[in-house]
Amino acid sequence: MSGHSKWATTHRQKAIVDAKRGAVFTKLGNMIAIAARGGVDPAMNPGLALAIEKAKSANMPLANIQRAIDRVADKNAAALEEIVYEGYGPGGVGIIVEVATDNKNRTYPEVRTALTKNGGTMADAGSVLFQFTRKGVIRVAATGEDALLTILDAGAEDAVEENGGLTVYTEMKDLAKVRTAIVEAGLTVEDAELQYVANNDVPVDDKETARKLLKVLDALEDLDDVVNVHTNGDITAEVDD
Numbered sequence: 001m002s003g004h005s006k007w008a009t010t011h012r013q014k015a016i017v018d019a020k021r022g023a024v025f026t027k028l029g030n031m032i033a034i035a036a037r038g039g040v041d042p043a044m045n046p047g048l049a050l051a052i053e054k055a056k057s058a059n060m061p062l063a064n065i066q067r068a069i070d071r072v073a074d075k076n077a078a079a080l081e082e083i084v085y086e087g088y089g090p091g092g093v094g095i096i097v098e099v100a101t102d103n104k105n106r107t108y109p110e111v112r113t114a115l116t117k118n119g120g121t122m123a124d125a126g127s128v129l130f131q132f133t134r135k136g137v138i139r140v141a142a143t144g145e146d147a148l149l150t151i152l153d154a155g156a157e158d159a160v161e162e163n164g165g166l167t168v169y170t171e172m173k174d175l176a177k178v179r180t181a182i183v184e185a186g187l188t189v190e191d192a193e194l195q196y197v198a199n200n201d202v203p204v205d206d207k208e209t210a211r212k213l214l215k216v217l218d219a220l221e222d223l224d225d226v227v228n229v230h231t232n233g234d235i236t237a238e239v240d241d
Helices: 006-016 021-038 046-057 062-070 104-116 145-153 172-184 207-221
Strands: 081-088 094-101 132-140 158-162 165-170 189-198 202-204 226-231 233-235
Touching: 021 046, 021 062, 021 094, 021 226, 046 062, 046 172, 046 189, 081 104, 094 104, 094 189, 094 207, 104 207, 132 172, 145 158, 145 165, 145 172, 165 172, 172 189, 189 226, 202 207, 207 226, 207 233
Parallel strands: 202 233
Antiparallel strands: 081 094, 094 226, 132 165, 132 189, 158 165
């Protein structure tokens, strides 16, 4: 399946160990608070269970996790709004920006500035999103045919071997179920979440364009209100660190 960019994988791993841990915890707390709207018991709310697991893997303190859950019942807490912004990056690639914000009048200008200052542009609603499909994406620390067959037997749509592991794709509604089946089969799940997966990759093989695209993506990721960034740009050019 197309669309799981190597940028997304490496930067999600980078975020876990990022020195700006407070910003990472803010993002994770927002994800938990939004997921908790579907119920505060993770045993009954698979989305919340996944968000909590992600936070724990980033060593987020349990007290922080509980505070994020408690925001649902706190009438004094600012209400969080989920918004998806669309844009174009260098080379004309599509970019999807997921945010969780209590003030979209603050967040929209921040996203726009991160794009335009780094060679990108905002796009009209729907003009980029149709190039992506919402999928469950699971990262499994395994390779080989046996692992692949186990994953497919667990109900996955597809799996691709890349970066020393397997990237697994599921239908949105099947994410938690497939993740549980993979774990019960004895495989190690490193990450599991919903993503906007590109229907088709756009190769970025020019070194300068690739460098500019990475700069845009990093600028967006650095915004506190941004939960996830997705692109259909497949960077094939060698870019210096």
